[in-house]
Every structure is written in C-alpha cells, then in structure tokens.
Amino acid sequence: MKYDYDVAIIGGGPVGSYLANLLARNFDVAVIEAGNSFGEKACTGIIGKESYDDLKLPKKAILNELRGAVFYSKIQSFEIKRNSPQAYLVDRKALEKILAEKAIKKGAEYFMGTRFMGFKNGRAVLQRFNQQFDVEAQFYVGADGIRSRVAQEMGAKTKAEFLSGYEVEVVGEFERQDFVEVWVNKELNEEFFFWVAPVNESLARVGTFGSLDSLFKFLKMRMLKAGNIVEFRAGSVGFGWRKPWIKGNAALVGDAALQIKPTTAGGIAYGMFCAHALAYSLINGRPSEYEKLCRDIKKQISFGMRVRKMFLGLTQEQIEKIFEVLGSREAVELIERTADFDDHVKTVKAIIRSPRLLARLLKISPMLLRHLV
Ligand SMILES: Cc1cc2nc3c(=O)[nH]c(=O)nc-3n(C[C@H](O)[C@H](O)[C@H](O)COP(=O)(O)OP(=O)(O)OC[C@H]3O[C@@H](n4cnc5c(N)ncnc54)[C@H](O)[C@@H]3O)c2cc1C
Known part of the structure; x- marks a missing residue:
C-alpha cells in the first residue's frame, strides 16, 4: 500500500522538529503544525549545557550562559557556582525555526497553520483555515504538547498534576547576569518556586507555576515593576504520566507524553532524549522498544x-x-x-x-x- 508519508509528526514545537531532523533522512516525513509561526509558547528557555551539547542544538539560539544559581528562601540564601556555564537561556523562536529549517533541508515537509483534528479511517484529518483535507501515514507521532489531541485519539490516560505557568520578561538591573535566582517562599506560592533568569544585565524572564496573583506579589517583593514588563506569557505543564506512549501505529513524545521534569518543569531536553529513543526504534523497525529505550528519563521523572x-x-x-x-x-x-x-x-x-x-x-x-x- 502506498502511504502519503512514512511518518506524520503532529506538532512542530522543539521536540516535533527535533524528531523530524532525526527521521528525515530515513523516511518521508510530514510535520503538521497548528501555529502560523514558531516560538509562540510560554517558556523560559533554560536548557542544561551538557544536554544542549549532547543533543547538538544550535549555538545560534543561545541568548545567555548561566554558570550558577542563587537560592533564596524567606529569610536566607546560598549560592551554587561553577567556573563554566551549566545551562543556556535560549531564544525559543530561533531554536524552533532553525530546527524546522534543518529538517526541511533534510527532506521533511511542513504544513504550517494546519491543525490535526483527529483520525478517520486511519487517515489524519487536518484543517487549514476553513479548508479540510487528510493525509495518510504509516506511523503517526503526537508531538502536539500538553493538551495533545493525538493522545486523546489514542485513548491515552493521565492522572497527572496540571499547573498553569506565568512568565514575564521584565526590564530591571540584573548585575549577575550569569546566575539564575530561585526563590522558595510558600507564603507567596505553595505550589512552586519563582525563578528570575537574566537574558542580559537589564532584562530577565521571571515566572512561576500556580497563580498569576502570586507572580505579581513576587515581582513587588523582588522590587521589579509591573510597569517594566515587556512581554507576558502563560502556559501549562503536567507532572506525572500519560500512558501509553505508544499504541498501534501511533506514539507520543515531548509534552504530549508528559516527558517533563517535575522538579523544574523543564521539558525540552527530556522530550528530545525521548525523540532519540523513538527515532532509533522506528529506524530499526522495532517501534515497540520505544518506551524501554526511555528508561533513564522515566527514572528521572519518577524521582x-x-x-x-x-x-x-x-x-x-x-x-x-x-x-x-x-x-x-x-x-x-x-x-x-x-x-x-x-x-x-x-x-x-x-x-x-x-x-x-x-x-x-x-x-x-x-x-x-x-x-x-
Ligand atoms: C511558563 C513555562 C516555562 C517553561 N520553561 C521551560 C524552560 O525553561 N526549559 C524547558 O526545558 N522547558 C520549559 N518549559 C516547558 C517547555 O515549554 C515544554 O516542555 C516544551 O515546549 C515541550 O516541547 P514540545 O515540542 O513537546 O511541545 P510544545 O512546545 O507544546 O509544542 C507542541 C506544538 O504542537 C502544536 N500543536 C498543538 N496541537 C496541535 C494540533 N492539534 N495540530 C497541529 N499542531 C498542534 C503547537 O502549536 C506547538 O507548536 C516551560 C513551560 C512553561 C509553561
């Protein structure tokens, strides 16, 4: 039987496009992306340096290098510092666009502004503005984020804890631009810590998960003016499991599979490591081994x-x-x-x-x- 594509990846976020890069030389790959452009998601963009380098992510997307963290509670603080960068703060839009461009050069086809609506008779039903059409692939991957439509269609279940996240980019003075601040104050927020991640000496990304109100209280306490906010974003994360990650000819990867660190809510690196596992299992014709190959990430998530x-x-x-x-x-x-x-x-x-x-x-x-x- 002739399929339109070998693999259709639903979602051209960082993990979907990363996977497209891994598969495009071996398969006919389509990436279906609902957004009209990249980098629309709320995300601070902190990725561990070692992971960033191991995953061979583009240096061009790096905005700042972080070599330490200062931890603040209500009444005390301590700092952990290294001589070399431990994490990067990246430009999400640049990262996603570079990954998509590279995947296209390797042969992947992108359907931008195109939403996956569901499966019908084994075909993916898609909608672009008011036009509906469908494509058929031998294998489907849901890289469509936390509210994954593919997961719903697969009947994947979850009892995870879902949290709303709020993040602002704010102008201020951040002298130690290579240090991220982590504030743990349950009187302001019982559910999560606050972070202040400098982009440079005069701009930082500040956020938390929980309530918007707590973020504004924190900004006040940290003496950052609400009137100095130049960007505001909201999004969600889920801590826990969404299972199964693979069923028949469909699999989930990235946030769609909740491959997210429950300690920090970072999901880019874990999603990409699992994309490697999925690509390896597909290229070797043994997709059922995908979950087993993610065992290190599973261990980190359960810890x-x-x-x-x-x-x-x-x-x-x-x-x-x-x-x-x-x-x-x-x-x-x-x-x-x-x-x-x-x-x-x-x-x-x-x-x-x-x-x-x-x-x-x-x-x-x-x-x-x-x-x-
Ligand atoms: C406030 C906040 C801060 C964060 N900070 C960090 C951080 O510093 N570091 C870190 O590693 N992680 C961070 N995260 C988590 C990180 O954003 C995610 O883990 C990461 O985006 C996962 O990538 P993904 O490609 O799996 O999913 P997504 O980035 O969500 O991409 C999914 C893509 O699928 C598309 N899509 C969705 N539905 C459909 C559909 N039906 N049809 C077609 N396309 C569809 C979307 O448009 C999107 O482009 C943060 C999250 C939040 C909310």
Missing part, C-alpha cells in the same frame, strides 16, 4: 515526582531548615562537585550518601528519606 510530593508536604519552617543544611559549606561544596542540571538523582544521591548531611536532613523530617530513597 522528580517524589521530590515534588515532598516539596508539597513541606512547611516554610521546614524549608528554612533545609536551606540551613543545603547552604552549609559541606553541602555547597558537594553540590558544586556533583550537580548536574538534568540529572537530579545524581545530586540527591551524593547528599544522602554524606552521613552528616543525611542525619541533619532526617532531623527536619524523617519523611524526607521516604520520599528520596
């Missing part, structure tokens, strides 16, 4: 969910005590030695292997160990 559960159960008083431990010289040195932006299991393992730090953490709450081990 991240335990950390998230622990975070939700902590009071601000307990957070202050944890800051005292993590801000100690011993802990800072250990974190600076072991921290890996995308592998939190590694850092936490190192901390709980230190008998002194473990004993101090257990004193705060024995529950910590239950969640982390």
Whole structure:
C-alpha cells in the first residue's frame, strides 16, 4: 500500500522538529503544525549545557550562559557556582525555526497553520483555515504538547498534576547576569518556586507555576515593576504520566507524553532524549522498544515526582531548615562537585550518601528519606 508519508509528526514545537531532523533522512516525513509561526509558547528557555551539547542544538539560539544559581528562601540564601556555564537561556523562536529549517533541508515537509483534528479511517484529518483535507501515514507521532489531541485519539490516560505557568520578561538591573535566582517562599506560592533568569544585565524572564496573583506579589517583593514588563506569557505543564506512549501505529513524545521534569518543569531536553529513543526504534523497525529505550528519563521523572510530593508536604519552617543544611559549606561544596542540571538523582544521591548531611536532613523530617530513597 502506498502511504502519503512514512511518518506524520503532529506538532512542530522543539521536540516535533527535533524528531523530524532525526527521521528525515530515513523516511518521508510530514510535520503538521497548528501555529502560523514558531516560538509562540510560554517558556523560559533554560536548557542544561551538557544536554544542549549532547543533543547538538544550535549555538545560534543561545541568548545567555548561566554558570550558577542563587537560592533564596524567606529569610536566607546560598549560592551554587561553577567556573563554566551549566545551562543556556535560549531564544525559543530561533531554536524552533532553525530546527524546522534543518529538517526541511533534510527532506521533511511542513504544513504550517494546519491543525490535526483527529483520525478517520486511519487517515489524519487536518484543517487549514476553513479548508479540510487528510493525509495518510504509516506511523503517526503526537508531538502536539500538553493538551495533545493525538493522545486523546489514542485513548491515552493521565492522572497527572496540571499547573498553569506565568512568565514575564521584565526590564530591571540584573548585575549577575550569569546566575539564575530561585526563590522558595510558600507564603507567596505553595505550589512552586519563582525563578528570575537574566537574558542580559537589564532584562530577565521571571515566572512561576500556580497563580498569576502570586507572580505579581513576587515581582513587588523582588522590587521589579509591573510597569517594566515587556512581554507576558502563560502556559501549562503536567507532572506525572500519560500512558501509553505508544499504541498501534501511533506514539507520543515531548509534552504530549508528559516527558517533563517535575522538579523544574523543564521539558525540552527530556522530550528530545525521548525523540532519540523513538527515532532509533522506528529506524530499526522495532517501534515497540520505544518506551524501554526511555528508561533513564522515566527514572528521572519518577524521582522528580517524589521530590515534588515532598516539596508539597513541606512547611516554610521546614524549608528554612533545609536551606540551613543545603547552604552549609559541606553541602555547597558537594553540590558544586556533583550537580548536574538534568540529572537530579545524581545530586540527591551524593547528599544522602554524606552521613552528616543525611542525619541533619532526617532531623527536619524523617519523611524526607521516604520520599528520596
Ligand atoms: C511558563 C513555562 C516555562 C517553561 N520553561 C521551560 C524552560 O525553561 N526549559 C524547558 O526545558 N522547558 C520549559 N518549559 C516547558 C517547555 O515549554 C515544554 O516542555 C516544551 O515546549 C515541550 O516541547 P514540545 O515540542 O513537546 O511541545 P510544545 O512546545 O507544546 O509544542 C507542541 C506544538 O504542537 C502544536 N500543536 C498543538 N496541537 C496541535 C494540533 N492539534 N495540530 C497541529 N499542531 C498542534 C503547537 O502549536 C506547538 O507548536 C516551560 C513551560 C512553561 C509553561
């Protein structure tokens, strides 16, 4: 039987276009993208340097290099710094466009401004403005984000925790432009931390997940003026599982499969690593191996969910005590030695292997160990 395409990828976000690049030399690939242009999604654009380099993402999309973080609670702070960049802050629009251009050069065909509506008789029904048409592919991939229509059509189920995220780009003074700020203050926001990620010395992306009100309270506390906001965006993330990731001749990847870090809400790198697993399994003619090949990411997600559960159960008083431990010289040195932006299991393992730090953490709450081990 002759199909229109070997693989149709629904969603030309970062993960869909990354996958298109991996597949386009082996297959006839179509990318169906509902948006009329790229980079429309709310996203701070922080990606771990090691992952960015491993994934061979374009240097041209990098706006800033981050080599450390300052953690603030309500009453104290500590910082973790390295001599070299640990993460990049990227221009999402540039990243997506460069990936799409590269995929097209390798042979992928893009359908911009075209929405996937559902499957009918094995064909993907698409809508572009008021025109409906369909295409048939041997294999379909849902890279269509958190509210994935493909996942719905596949009958994938989820009990994940979904959160709204709000982010602004604000003008201010950010002298330490190579440090991201992480603020943990449950009195302002019980559900998540706040971040301040400098784009340069006078512009930063500031955001949180939870309520818009808490973001504005934070801006005030951080002495950033609401009147200095030059861009505002909102979006969603989901922490948990959406299953299955593959069924028959369709698979989910990226946010559509909730391949998102529950500790930081970062999803670009995890989605792309899983895109590698999917591409490998398709190229080798064994798509059913896709999920198994994602086992490292699954391990990180399930660990991240335990950390998230622990975070939700902590009071601000307990957070202050944890800051005292993590801000100690011993802990800072250990974190600076072991921290890996995308592998939190590694850092936490190192901390709980230190008998002194473990004993101090257990004193705060024995529950910590239950969640982390
Ligand atoms: C406030 C906020 C801040 C974030 N910050 C970071 C960060 O700093 N670092 C990080 O790694 N992650 C961050 N994330 C998460 C990150 O944005 C996602 O993990 C990432 O965008 C996932 O990429 P994706 O390609 O899987 O999905 P998406 O980026 O959502 O792309 C899906 C694409 O599919 C298209 N689409 C949807 N439905 C259809 C349809 N029916 N037909 C055709 N096309 C369709 C959409 O238009 C979109 O282009 C943040 C998220 C939020 C909300």
